[in-house]
């Protein structure tokens with residue numbers, strides 16, 4: 001682990017000033033991913049800017065009936081907040097599917113969005129990795145790639161995004177609020193993470209001198225017909241092979257509105273507007289859910305060891321949509337697949 005400088009930001013403006021003054025600095029909140037990466041010499045920030053005391057820990061109602069979640073709200077607090085449990089249970093369910101209770105207590109909402117891939121080669125500094133060392137190559141493409149992406153890959157990187165929370169946020173249509181030297185801006189969660197293309201070392205569209213201040217949820221929460229299904233090698237404390245966030249609005253058995261996002265299959269949460277459009281106005285049946293799965297998985301491409309993910313994802317999409325339609329969401333407390 002390298003030597004680094006330490007500063008504590010007094011407010012958001014101070015954090016931005018420190019980021020601007022110290023290229024190579026990193027913000028630190030819960031530290032549940034960054035400290036691991038520093039111990040492995042994958043991340044080598046010149047300075048850590050401690051933002052844990054910034055006033056970004058509130059969950060507030062917005063005038064239009066949505067919610068604004070401060071970037072420093074711990075994942076556990078968010079999952080168990082009564083407003084989230086009642087109005088956005090899909091988000092609570094996705095958070096509780098992730099990590100462990102101890103990690104969820106430490107990890108912040110903003111940090112969850114910023115966590116980096118768990119590709120084993122990314123963590124192993126003795127191997128080539130374009131995400132860690134641009135231009136060095138991708139060890140996973142010819143190596144062990146069972147956990148890797150099937151959608152949106154490039155010849156430079158086939159890593160997946162590890163966040164469960166982001167998958168639910170993508171389905172819910174969340175916005176990410178950002179502050180930087182030129183002011184504030186907001187972007188759709190679905191635009192926040194990037195595909196690898198030929199710059200896989202750039203995970204997100206956040207600039208180096210910007211800070212996430214909040215996540216905004218729109219009023220529509222899909223609290224009745226939703227489910228989050230996470231398939232993994234063990235039923236706790238493991239990253240997704242495939243996850244599905246599904247949310248429906250039904251009129252009888254007819255689908256008025258549909259949202260489906262996938263995790264564990266791409267460099268970002270994967271949504272298909274074509275699949276969601278195809279579901280609108282249809283009956284909530286296995287046949288229509290299978291068609292949506294086909295559309296979501298259009299262009300899926302297997303590597304040597306992860307071909308099973310395509311069929312796994314197809315079945316998981318249909319199952320999760322059926323759980324949502326039946327209002328029988330996957331339980332995250334009972335560690336078995338419903």
Ligand code: SF4
Pocket residue numbers: 117119120121122128129130131132137138139140141156157158159200
């Ligand atoms: Fe690195 Fe991406 Fe290849 Fe993994 S998949 S070795 S993160 S370039």
